[in-house]
Amino acid sequence: MSTEARNTEQKIIASARMVFHQKGLKGARMQDIAKEAGINQALLHYYFRTKDKLFHQVFEEDLFRFMSPLATIMSKTGIDLETRISQIVEYYVEGLTESPNLPLFIVQELTSNPDRLVSIMQKIKQDNLSGNRQVMQNFIYQIEEGIREGKYKKIDPVQFIVSLIGMCVYPFIARPLLKEVFQMDEDQLHQLLIQRKEEVTNYAFSILLKP
Amino acid sequence: MSTEARNTEQKIIASARMVFHQKGLKGARMQDIAKEAGINQALLHYYFRTKDKLFHQVFEEDLFRFMSPLATIMSKTGIDLETRISQIVEYYVEGLTESPNLPLFIVQELTSNPDRLVSIMQKIKQDNLSGNRQVMQNFIYQIEEGIREGKYKKIDPVQFIVSLIGMCVYPFIARPLLKEVFQMDEDQLHQLLIQRKEEVTNYAFSILLKP
DNA sequence: GTCTATAAGCTGATAGAC
DNA sequence: GTCTATCAGCTTATAGAC
Numbered sequence: 001m002s003t004e005a006r007n008t009e010q011k012i013i014a015s016a017r018m019v020f021h022q023k024g025l026k027g028a029r030m031q032d033i034a035k036e037a038g039i040n041q042a043l044l045h046y047y048f049r050t051k052d053k054l055f056h057q058v059f060e061e062d063l064f065r066f067m068s069p070l071a072t073i074m075s076k077t078g079i080d081l082e083t084r085i086s087q088i089v090e091y092y093v094e095g096l097t098e099s100p101n102l103p104l105f106i107v108q109e110l111t112s113n114p115d116r117l118v119s120i121m122q123k124i125k126q127d128n129l130s131g132n133r134q135v136m137q138n139f140i141y142q143i144e145e146g147i148r149e150g151k152y153k154k155i156d157p158v159q160f161i162v163s164l165i166g167m168c169v170y171p172f173i174a175r176p177l178l179k180e181v182f183q184m185d186e187d188q189l190h191q192l193l194i195q196r197k198e199e200v201t202n203y204a205f206s207i208l209l210k211p
Numbered sequence: 212m213s214t215e216a217r218n219t220e221q222k223i224i225a226s227a228r229m230v231f232h233q234k235g236l237k238g239a240r241m242q243d244i245a246k247e248a249g250i251n252q253a254l255l256h257y258y259f260r261t262k263d264k265l266f267h268q269v270f271e272e273d274l275f276r277f278m279s280p281l282a283t284i285m286s287k288t289g290i291d292l293e294t295r296i297s298q299i300v301e302y303y304v305e306g307l308t309e310s311p312n313l314p315l316f317i318v319q320e321l322t323s324n325p326d327r328l329v330s331i332m333q334k335i336k337q338d339n340l341s342g343n344r345q346v347m348q349n350f351i352y353q354i355e356e357g358i359r360e361g362k363y364k365k366i367d368p369v370q371f372i373v374s375l376i377g378m379c380v381y382p383f384i385a386r387p388l389l390k391e392v393f394q395m396d397e398d399q400l401h402q403l404l405i406q407r408k409e410e411v412t413n414y415a416f417s418i419l420l421k422p
Numbered sequence: 423g424t425c426t427a428t429a430a431g432c433t434g435a436t437a438g439a440c
Numbered sequence: 441g442t443c444t445a446t447c448a449g450c451t452t453a454t455a456g457a458c
Contacts (some may be wrong), residue, residue: 004438004441005441008441009441015435023237023321023323024235024237024323025235025237026234026235026324027235027237029432029433029434030433030434031434037441039442040442040443040444041433041434041435042296042436042442042443042444042445043441043442043443044435045434045435045436046441046442047441049432050434050435051433051435071437075401084423093255101322104318104319104322106388107315107384107385107387107388108235108315108319110387110388111312111386111387112234112235112238114387114390114391117340117387117388117391118391121391124407136392136393146392151352153417155410155413155414156360156406156410158403158416159395159403159406159407159410159411162378162381162382162389162403162407163378163384163411163414164383165381166377166378166380166381166382166385167373167374167377167381168376169377169381169385170374170376170377170378170380170381170384171373171377173318173381173384174318174376174377174380175322176318176321176322176325176328177317177318177321178373179325180328180329181347182347182369184393192369192370192373195367196370196373197371199366199367199370199374200370200374202366203371203418204372206364206417206418207414207417207418211422213435215423216449219423219424237445240450240451241452241453242451250424250425251424251425251426252451252452252453253424253425253427253453253454253455254423254424254425256452256453256454257423257424258423260453261452261453262451262453352438357448389454
């Protein structure tokens with residue numbers, strides 16, 4: 001494979017990602033991707049024989065990017081829960097600022113084809129050297145331990161985790177709604193997201209810690 | 212308009228809603244909608260001349276259903292903040308159980324075409340006899356007042372509201388992800404959603420109320 | 423109002439020259 | 441590897457009979 005080929009290939013993937021994120025699998029046009037990459041449709045098919053193959057490559061990488069850090073943070077050892085929570089919030093709120101459409105894209109495509117998830121999950125699990133279930137159960141166990149010690153309130157660990165991720169991810173998913181409801185422009189929304197990191201971390205501690 | 216016509220029309224809208232919720236605007240096929248309604252494509256076009264018109268009718272109603280109760284609850288007078296919060300959580304967690312795909316559908320289509328929002332928002336505002344901004348500012352003011360009185364923690368009202376809605380809506384949006392990550396079947400997920408009402412209400416109070 | 427048959431347009435994919 | 445030209449299939453939309 002020549003250098004030129006790798007360049008073109010990478011350019012295509014980057015363009016495809018942009019278009020897929022904006023329009024989804026069904027809404028994206030091969031013509032748009034080609035144009036964005038500065039090539040024509042025939043060359044696009046030369047590199048990736050079908051739209052599905054191209055999509056799969058983009059999506060797999062995206063899902064991995066979205067899920068893997070979470071699994072990594074959760075499976076780290078020798079780290080207290082407060083730090084773990086801060087890192088999760090930090091990853092999502094900071095990391096997603098660069099790819100604000102990522103969460104909606106993933107959830108959208110996963111809903112219309114849930115089968116995709118299974119195979120990709122395998123890789124994430126392998127990367128973290130343990131089954132995903134174990135990763136979660138480790139994190140859950142740490143919460144339960146804190147509750148037993150009387151340090152945390154008596155909450156449901158799963159509900160807590162869902163809430164934590166929800167608080168981080170929702171503003172990215174519901175961006176157009178927020179802009180309209182709170183009458184914000186792009187700049188104000190950006191400000192909200194920056195400040196959100198600290199705010200959500202505090203909320204999580206409020207939920208968890210006994211007064 | 213004959214009785215038959217109203218029946219067929221309603222049947223079409225119900226079928227269209229089902230298909231649009233599952234596949235989105237781009238993914239939905241007029242053929243699927245017709246089949247679901249037990250008619251053929253020509254009759255579909257007889258009632259709604261284009262796919263876009265049919266979609267718009269469904270979407271407008273859905274967005275109204277999704278947003279209006281929130282605006283109504285928020286603009287109610289003579290009601291304390293705790294009750295207001297309980298009602299919001301109740302509406303979303305209970306109400307959305309019947310249309311679990313509604314939030315993702317709305318956010319998805321709104322992202323790919325944000326212009327839709329503006330015109331529909333007008334109607335919602337009119338229905339609640341006040342500008343949406345006023346509704347929100349009323350709610351925000353109530354929070355600020357509690358903070359001044361020393362009853363609530365010093366939080367950002369907008370961040371709080373976004374978090375509250377996020378905690379309610381996120382599990383519906385991320386359903387396939389939750390099922391895989393927590394290894395749940397449809398029944399367990401349903402249980403989680405039922406219990407969620409009380410849990411999220413408590414979380415909101417934990418965030419808000421001073422110890 | 424409801425149907426069958428068909429037109430018109432778009433989109434992914436390929437053939438073949440360079 | 442990259443291009444132009446074109447095909448084949450699908451999907452929306454319409455014509456016209458009943």
